[in-house]
Structures are given as C-alpha cells and as structure tokens.
Amino acid sequence: MKPLHPFWVIVNKEMSDHVRSWRFTILLSLILLTCFGSLYTALNNIGMPPKSGGTGNGSFFFLQLFTATDGTLPSFIVFINFLGPLLGITLGFDAVNSEFNRGTLNRIMSQPIHRDYLLNGKFTASLLVVAILFFSLTFLVMGIGLIVIGVPPTAGEFFRILSFTLLSVLYVAFWLNLSILFSVRFRQPATSALTAIAVWLFLAIFYPILIRMVARAMAPATGIMADPDVTFQYQHTVLNFLRFAPSQLFSDATTTLLMPTIRSLGPLTMEQVSGAIPNPLPLGESIFIVWPQLTGLIAATVLCFALSYFSFMRKEIRS
Amino acid sequence: MDIRIENLSKKYAAQTAVDRVSFEVRTGEILGFLGPNGAGKSTTMKMITGYIGIGEGDILIGGQSVRQHAGRLKKHIGYLPEHNPLYEDMPVMDYLQFCAALQGVAKDDIPARVHSMIRQCSLDAEKHKKIGELSKGYRQRVGLAQAMIHDPEVLILDEPTTGLDPNQIIEIRRLIRELGKEKTVILSTHILPEVEATCDRILIINKGRIVADGTAESLRRQAAGQEIFLVRIEDAPDDQVLQALPAIPGVTNVSGPDTATGRWEIQAVPGSPARRGLFHLCVEKHWVLTELIPVETRLEDIFRNLTLN
Numbered sequence: 257m258k259p260l261h262p263f264w265v266i267v268n269k270e271m272s273d274h275v276r277s278w279r280f281t282i283l284l285s286l287i288l289l290t291c292f293g294s295l296y297t298a299l300n301n302i303g304m305p306p307k308s309g310g311t312g313n314g315s316f317f318f319l320q321l322f323t324a325t326d327g328t329l330p331s332f333i334v335f336i337n338f339l340g341p342l343l344g345i346t347l348g349f350d351a352v353n354s355e356f357n358r359g360t361l362n363r364i365m366s367q368p369i370h371r372d373y374l375l376n377g378k379f380t381a382s383l384l385v386v387a388i389l390f391f392s393l394t395f396l397v398m399g400i401g402l403i404v405i406g407v408p409p410t411a412g413e414f415f416r417i418l419s420f421t422l423l424s425v426l427y428v429a430f431w432l433n434l435s436i437l438f439s440v441r442f443r444q445p446a447t448s449a450l451t452a453i454a455v456w457l458f459l460a461i462f463y464p465i466l467i468r469m470v471a472r473a474m475a476p477a478t479g480i481m482a483d484p485d486v487t488f489q490y491q492h493t494v495l496n497f498l499r500f501a502p503s504q505l506f507s508d509a510t511t512t513l514l515m516p517t518i519r520s521l522g523p524l525t526m527e528q529v530s531g532a533i534p535n536p537l538p539l540g541e542s543i544f545i546v547w548p549q550l551t552g553l554i555a556a557t558v559l560c561f562a563l564s565y566f567s568f569m570r571k572e573i574r575s
Numbered sequence: 576m577d578i579r580i581e582n583l584s585k586k587y588a589a590q591t592a593v594d595r596v597s598f599e600v601r602t603g604e605i606l607g608f609l610g611p612n613g614a615g616k617s618t619t620m621k622m623i624t625g626y627i628g629i630g631e632g633d634i635l636i637g638g639q640s641v642r643q644h645a646g647r648l649k650k651h652i653g654y655l656p657e658h659n660p661l662y663e664d665m666p667v668m669d670y671l672q673f674c675a676a677l678q679g680v681a682k683d684d685i686p687a688r689v690h691s692m693i694r695q696c697s698l699d700a701e702k703h704k705k706i707g708e709l710s711k712g713y714r715q716r717v718g719l720a721q722a723m724i725h726d727p728e729v730l731i732l733d734e735p736t737t738g739l740d741p742n743q744i745i746e747i748r749r750l751i752r753e754l755g756k757e758k759t760v761i762l763s764t765h766i767l768p769e770v771e772a773t774c775d776r777i778l779i780i781n782k783g784r785i786v787a788d789g790t791a792e793s794l795r796r797q798a799a800g801q802e803i804f805l806v807r808i809e810d811a812p813d814d815q816v817l818q819a820l821p822a823i824p825g826v827t828n829v830s831g832p833d834t835a836t837g838r839w840e841i842q843a844v845p846g847s848p849a850r851r852g853l854f855h856l857c858v859e860k861h862w863v864l865t866e867l868i869p870v871e872t873r874l875e876d877i878f879r880n881l882t883l884n
Contacts (some may be wrong), residue, residue, distance in 0.1 A: 259679045260676050276664070359658055360660045360661070362660060363660055365626050366652075368646050368677075368679060
C-alpha cells in the first residue's frame with residue numbers, strides 16, 4: 257500500500273492533538289452549553305408554526321431556531337459571533353511558536369517534507385475540526401428542533417442553514433488564520449494569544465463604539481433642515497466603516513441568510529421602499545445581497561493566510 | 576552512502592558559524608565530531624540534514640548535492656537533534672508511527688518497523704506510555720528509534736548520550752557501534768572518552784573551522800612531541816638519581832621527585848631506548864625500580880590545546 261502523503265500525516269496528527277487537548281474540550285463544552293441554552297430559549301419562544309405557507313419570517317419557521325430570543329439569552333447566531341473567534345484563536349495561537357519552543361520544528365523540518373506542509377497542515381487540521389464541530393452542532397440543533405417542533409425544514413430552510421454553517425466556518429477561519437499569523441510572528445504563545453484576543457476585543461467591541469462616537473460628532477443636520485441625500489450618504493459611510501470589523505460582516509451575512517425577509521443591509525430611500533413586495537427572498541437573492549460581506553471575509557482570511565505563509569517560509573529557524 | 580563536505584560556510588548576519596569546512600565520511604565509518612560550544616558542530620549537522628540552508632560550499636551525500644536534491648536525500652538521513660525534542664503528549668508508538676509515515680515508509684510496513692525499533696532500542700516496557708512520562712534515558716532511546724525508523728543509510732547523532740546513566744550510555748554506544756558497521760554515522764559529543772570508545776575517526780572544530788582530523792592515535796602522535804613516563808626508584812639517593820638519569824641516551828628532561836608519590840618524570844625522544852637504559856642503570860647501581868608508568872597524552876589535553884590556543 258502506498259504511503260500516506262506527508263501533508264495528510266501532519267493533518268491527522270494535528271487533528272488528533274486538538275481533539276485530545278484539554279483546551280479544546282473546555283471550549284467545546286462552553287460552546288455546547290451556550291448553544292443549547294440559546295436553543296432552549298428559542299424553542300420556548302418560537303410559538304406555533306403557521307398553518308399555511310404565509311409570508312414573512314413566519315413561513316421560515318425552522319430558521320427561528322437560530323435567530324429567536326426572548327432577551328434572557330442571546331440567539332444562536334449571536335453566540336457563534338461571540339465564541340467563534342475564541343475558538344479560532346484557541347486553535348491557532350500556538351500553532352508554530354509552540355513547535356519552535358519545544359524544538360520539534362527542528363525535527364519536523366529535517367523530515368523529507370516541504371516546509372509549507374507544516375503550516376498548511378496545521379491550518380487544514382484546525383479548519384477541519386471547526387467544520388466538523390459546526391456541522392455537527394448545526395445538525396444536532398436541527399435534529400432537536402425537528403423532534404420538539406415536529407415540523408421538518410423545507411429545502412430552502414435547509415440550504416439557508418447549511419450556508420449559515422459554512423459562513424460560520426469561514427468566520428472562524430479568519431480568526432484562526434490571524435492567530436496563526438501571530439504564532440509565526442511572536443515567539444511566545446502568551447504574546448500571540450494576547451495579541452489575537454486584543455485584536456478581537458478591539459474589533460468586536462471598541463471599534464464599533466469608536467465609529468459611532470465619531471459618527472455622532474459628524475452627524476448632519478436633522479429635522480426640517482435635513483438633506484435626504486446627505487443623510488443617506490452619511491448612513492452609508494457609517495455602515496461601511498463599521499464593516500471593517502469582521503464581526504459586522506458576519507452579523508450582516510448571517511442575519512440576511514437566516515431572515516429571508518431582509519432585502520437590504522443599508523438605508524433605503526422612500527422611492528426604493530414604495531412598491532416593494534414584502535415577500536421573502538430566495539436563497540440566491542439573499543446570497544447576492546451579502547456577497548460583498550462574503551468576499552470581504554474571504555479576502556481578509558486569505559490575506560492573513562498569505563501573510564503567515566510568507567512569514568513562515570522566510571523565517572530563519574534557529575534553536 | 577558517503578558524505579563529502581566541500582568548503583561549507585554559514586553566516587548568521589555578521590557572525591560566521593561555519594567557515595570553509597571540508598571533510599569526508601565513508602560508508603561504515605563512525606566520525607566523532609568534537610568542538611566547544613558555539614564551534615559550529617550543530618550548524619554543520621543541521622546543514623547536512625537540510626534543516627537549515629547552506630551558505631556557501633556544498634554537501635554531497637552519495638554523490639548527490641544537498642542543494643539540488645535536499646528533499647530526496649532527507650529520506651536517507653536519520654537525525655537525532657541536540658536536546659532530543661519530542662512530542663510529549665504522544666504515546667511512544669503513535670509518535671514512531673507518525674515519524675515513519677512522514678518519512679514515507681509504506682503504510683503496511685509501518686507496524687513492523689515500529690516494533691523492530693522498539694525491540695532494538697529496548698522500549699518494549701514503555702511503548703504504550705506518553706513520551707512525557709518517560710525518563711530521560713528512555714526519551715533518548717525514542718529519539719534514536721525515530722532517527723532509525725526508516726532504516727537510513729546516514730545517521731547524524733547530536734550528543735546521543737546526554738543525560739543517560741552509565742549503563743544506558745554503554746548500551747547506546749554498543750548500538751551505535753553496531754549501526755556503524757553498515758551505515759555512515761556522524762556523532763557529535765562533548766564526552767571525549769565516548770569518542771575514543773565509539774568512533775573510528777575524530778574531527779575537532781573550533782570557531783567554525785576544522786582544527787584536527789584523524790584517529791585518536793594519530794592525533795596523539797601529532798600532539799605528543801615527547802615520550803613521557805613516570806618512574807619510582809628506591810634505595811637511591813635523590814641527588815645521585817638526578818645526576819644519573821639525564822645521562823641515559825634518549826632522555827631529554829628529568830624532573831622530580833614528586834613529594835607526594837616520590838616519582839620522577841622522564842621525557843625522552845619517542846622510539847629511543849631510554850627505558851632500556853634506565854633498567855640497565857638501576858641494575859648497575861643496585862637501585863630498585865618499583866614503578867615505570869608510561870604517560871599517554873590525553874584527548875582532553877589535545878582538545879584543550881587545539882581549541883584554546
């Protein structure tokens with residue numbers, strides 16, 4: 257039998273390490289606890305499914321498992337938005353620097369493998385673990401929802417949920433790549449972990465606050481003196497600045513995918529709203545609306561990966 | 576598989592770690608690589624194993640250049656790095672399977688190779704334990720097993736007996752001597768008796784340059800310009816001994832007697848009949864010659880002379 261390709265040998269080993277590690281177990285428990293908590297809240301607040309097709313979000317009853325909340329606990333998507341980065345950072349912050357500090361980088365690089373197999377293998381293994389976790393969690397939630405509600409999801413709902421899951425994996429992949437980049441740049445795992453967490457906190461919490469503060473200070477006149485075009489432009493500008501934060505991109509995209517009635521993510525003029533038919537959009541149209549957010553997330557992920565790849569390949573490794 | 580190093584150099588910024596080093600190692604030879612800390616031993620070994628890039632010069636393994644065929648040549652090299660870094664969370668068998676798979680050992684052959692290495696390195700009792708739970712000696716054996724798992728033609732061992740107890744050291748030396756019969760072995764160590772006990776040839780490097788290359792015997796001959804021996808003569812006044820000994824043909828210098836041992840140190844021309852002359856002198860003078868001890872130049876002294884001066 258032919259030998260296993262060295263890349264997949266590294267992937268297997270890394271996946272095994274992740275799954276056996278205590279930090280992954282703790283984080284997994286945290287994610288499961290919070291997600292089932294939000295699922296319980298959602299199930300209690302979903303109410304009865306509509307008798308006929310209906311319009312609006314009521315016709316996409318199954319999706320409310322992921323979006324419904326009564327205010328006591330955030331919804332499923334909010335929890336993923338918050339814990340996803342933590343998962344990515346946990347899996348990647350010591351990817352390279354721990355190998356360096358242990359001296360095992362020396363050992364691996366003397367094997368007959370390409371140098372980039374190590375970095376690519378670590379990223380692939382972490383991504384596979386995240387993907388398996390999220391898909392399992394999603395199908396578990398869907399299964400529990402199916403049992404409790406008794407209403408199966410439609411094809412449209414199913415594919416929307418799959419799209420949401422893929423998007424969640426992509427979102428975590430961004431933070432995973434960022435933390436791997438820091439693990440290449442910084443020798444100490446603590447430094448790379450702290451830097452990644454600092455970036456996450458800044459982008460998730462402080463950056464929106466800063467933008468809104470600046471926006472408020474630069475807000476145009478309101479009331480009778482308000483110019484609609486200026487107000488419209490102002491709102492667009494504020495939203496565009498907010499979209500530099502990956503959490504905003506993720507939030508926009510997931511909300512649109514799981515709430516089919518959402519037709520726009522920005523301000524709408526009266527001309528745009530009048531005559532619009534308040535029907536839910538097909539999946540394709542929803543994806544079209546959030547295509548800029550998707551490409552933004554993909555671009556940010558690829559950029560982080562490219563930077564970490566470049567840094568790692570050029571690094572002079574001395575023990 | 577022969578190894579030929581040609582004018583190998585490596586610089587780290589302004590510091591020259593290895594400076595135009597050239598030497599050869601033949602198949603079936605165990606080369607001892609000696610040098611003080613920071614001399615360039617590990618850097619040279621890392622360049623041979625392809626872990627770091629070559630600065631200038633070339634390394635030819637089996638006639639093939641490491642510059643062009645590094646990936647392919649790594650399959651023929653087994654490397655035990657300094658400090659023997661291991662994945663401490665992995666069980667011994669899992670780790671050896673991982674290393675075998677990385678080396679491209681066929682999937683079906685991996686279990687047999689792993690069991691063979693466990694037997695050869697006496698790891699049977701510890702094979703299911705995590706590496707972090709092993710003593711230093713067993714970890715060193717795991718490192719050695721990992722270096723040999725793919726049956727390489729070349730073994731590069733960087734301080735393989737560091738931290739081992741005397742019994743384990745003897746076992747590892749025996750294993751290395753056994754391996755050295757068919758493989759090309761480069762062994763780096765600070766333990767000079769180990770070099771004498773294990774190696775066919777010694778290379779001493781200092782500040783990135785080779786300062787000595789030869790067998791232990793040839794190095795001693797080069798270093799020792801004189802034959803030195805210690806003698807103890809009884810029933811003889813010291814002043815008469817001091818007067819008579821320099822007159823022996825071949826004797827170049829006499830010093831003593833040592834107040835603690837009562838011995839005289841005699842330096843003579845190598846190969847001269849000084850000892851015969853001493854014996855006849857004692858017979859003639861009715862002196863009793865109770866001790867005649869030849870003094871060999873120690874490898875430590877050779878090493879110190881070459882690396883400190």
